[in-house]
Amino acid sequence: MAGSRGNYKSKHYDELLAWFSTIPGQHVTTQEIYAHFVSTGITVGMTTLYRLLDRLTEEGLVAKYTVDPTSPACYEFISNGNQTDEPSLYHCKCEMCGKLIHLHCDEIKELQEHLLKEHHFLLNPKRTVLYGICDECLKKQAANAQRI
């Protein structure tokens, strides 16, 4: 089922997946992936990268995150494939420093269930990004507020 197509082996596909599996829980952009390929000595075009990432996203092996229309998309390896999910892992994007951070939180699992039962909305934790302000920046902000 993982491939109506895609049963072909490919140097690029293998390398990308192999590298992804070495950096679980890390989010990377196409540029960073491209840089990795360059450092490996394997030549690759951006076109191929986008197509591979689309394929991996469809297969559920990789999650795609949109953070801003201007900045590039982020991709992250899903270690357990499309088998068991880990709904307690969420992404938070800091609006001040721009950091994308991981958050383990069972509370969100409850929200997910609530959304499904009461609002008939099936939340996709692999794609959802919570926007806000991170710990560090909250402190900075408080400090600045005093100065002004």
Next chain:
Amino acid sequence: MAGSRGNYKSKHYDELLAWFSTIPGQHVTTQEIYAHFVSTGITVGMTTLYRLLDRLTEEGLVAKYTVDPTSPACYEFISNGNQTDEPSLYHCKCEMCGKLIHLHCDEIKELQEHLLKEHHFLLNPKRTVLYGICDECLKKQAANAQRI
């Protein structure tokens, strides 16, 4: 405080804000805003629109939503300005039909408090978009699953 600059009156600024206030709870793209101006007979350039929207977003009168890196950003009027928030109103984007829907849910308010207390992350409900699958598409999906 609402304007280190921006104390200038401007036909475009006024018209944009006036129109926004007539469509509370609606999200529009720059193209749609542009179309509105055309229908009003007021000429405007996209450059101006982007600058006005940036300004309104900074002033907290308008919220900017990112839905996809490919598709344009969405803007929405915040009726109560940056005074009292309405944290029970959230945005959900359906990954199948692409609809952006509103959701009133007090449950999320609890999550917000939890995130702040336990994880020191200040959630921004004006910007956060929850991805998932909406009611209608869940039904369609179920129907399709039976056919296949």
Next chain:
DNA sequence: TTGCGTGCAAAGGTTTTGCATGGCA
């Protein structure tokens, strides 16, 4: 041989920037 994978080049679209002009205070 067949069909997918690849890569170059070009197009698509949104958003930003530079610079000269016009309008408000």
Next chain:
DNA sequence: TGCCATGCAAAACCTTTGCACGCAA
């Protein structure tokens, strides 16, 4: 007058598409 707002044009950016070639089965 001074400063900001505007708009045109061009650029920057990420992403997608078309088409020919290469490679796996």
